[in-house]
Amino acid sequence: MFLILFGLWVVFNGKWTTEIALLGVAVSGLIYAFTCAFIGLSPRKELRYLRNAGRGLAYLWLLLREIFKANWQVLRLIWSPRMEVEPELHTFHTKVKSDFGKAILANSITLTPGTITVHVRDDLFMVHCLDRELADGLEDSEFEQRLEKMEAKKQ
16 A cells, blocks of 8 residues: 555656655555554555455456346347246345445345346345346356455465
């Protein structure tokens, strides 16, 4: 965070001099010390977040890929005159432990076309699926597996 703050200082100043750099180091250091003291940030936590950044980007890529695939499934359902839509409420238990992970999982399901997370209580998820075919991959999904790996890496 210190490096980001210092980088922003340099960019917003628009020029580089020794005085600006020294003042930037001082101001960035004070802001970083403030965030460590009052917000609970620490270099150890930052390092942990940085290690998980790659997994987060991989999760984002997976989410975008699944959104694209689900869009095609929904379009096929809409445009096909022979296919009958069979909506379904599907419930399943997740292995994701943290509330943050469960929120990410619920929002990932909702962002994927054809599925909406209706209710979450403890580890039980209720999802409305536009068609039965869309409910097939919900239990033990790749979303859930990746979130579990991210939680395990946090500890």
